Amino acid sequence: MILDAQALRFAVPTFLLRLRAFVEWHQNRGHSVQVLAPTNAAVATYMARMGIANGLSKGSFVGLPDISNPGDSDVLIPITQLREFQEVDELGERVFQLFLGHCDNDVSVFASAMHMAVSELCANSVEHGTNPCGCYVAAQRYERPHRRTVLSLGDLGVGIPAHMRKQFDHLKGDRTALREALKEGVTATGKDERGIGFTSVAEEAMNSQMRYATLDIHSGKAQLKQIVAPEGISAVTTSDAPNKFGTWLTFEIGPSPSV
């Protein structure tokens, strides 16, 4: 199979994670997959800096530049695969120190908010994703059009709606299931103390002294967007979306509003 990405002119981290997951999923099944890298040098360089081909067989991505020394990059966490909880713990430690270095005026609450997002969302993904590929995660900072840090992650598991229906079979629609999964104390694990992951991420974002944060989730045939401001969660909206294999999340946090 050849994926022709030569015409690609723009890519976001979540797209790159999904592309990487797609390639790896097929290669793990013995399928031959090759991606033709974008001819746009900036996009190809960005994909290389994100480490999209790291660990894959040579020739999986054709035409990517060799980035041996990325220097001071906007890529904070290149595409990383997590299969075990211990790897989440190790990433959490690394991420906290990394973001501590990016805190303005020693605002360590920002580092705590990012650590919380990595911990809770990646652990969810490793636990519920239940897929040999595990969880894919990456983080990047942006200066334009406004300053923000973006954490992207995803897995090729059953997806949140299907997972929720194992415990709550009345949740027929994917949008309803996704919205329900975000409520505090709601869990498909059957354990009363669980179901705090998403609310923990929102709570720390509220306390981070950043002006806004958003959590965007694509899973099944639904998309959910949660907007968090210092005064609380300002909106949760859902919409129908093309069916996604697994669960894909983007968490953004920054001092300027995104909308």
Added chain:
Amino acid sequence: MSFRLDQHGAVFSTRPRGRQLRQAALSDHAHGQELHISFEGVQSISYSFADEFLGPLMLSSDRVVLEDVAPQLHRIIKSTLQRRNIRIADSDLFAVTA
């Protein structure tokens, strides 16, 4: 008995890690004694870690004292215990040793 978290790291993330460290804290703890847990040097904990590490300890009959908890961790711990409907006065739970 005192258990120092900073001997195991400065940043704690997952439930399995919380479970592992709770068992480590209890391994040398004599039943009927107070259990002192030092958070000195701990920079960040997740809610899930806090819940798994502290939740079951707080439900045990022995008194638990959390020492030198940084303000941002204090908030996370209080919120975690409230979610479990565990209500302990700050003066009974937190202590500063320095």
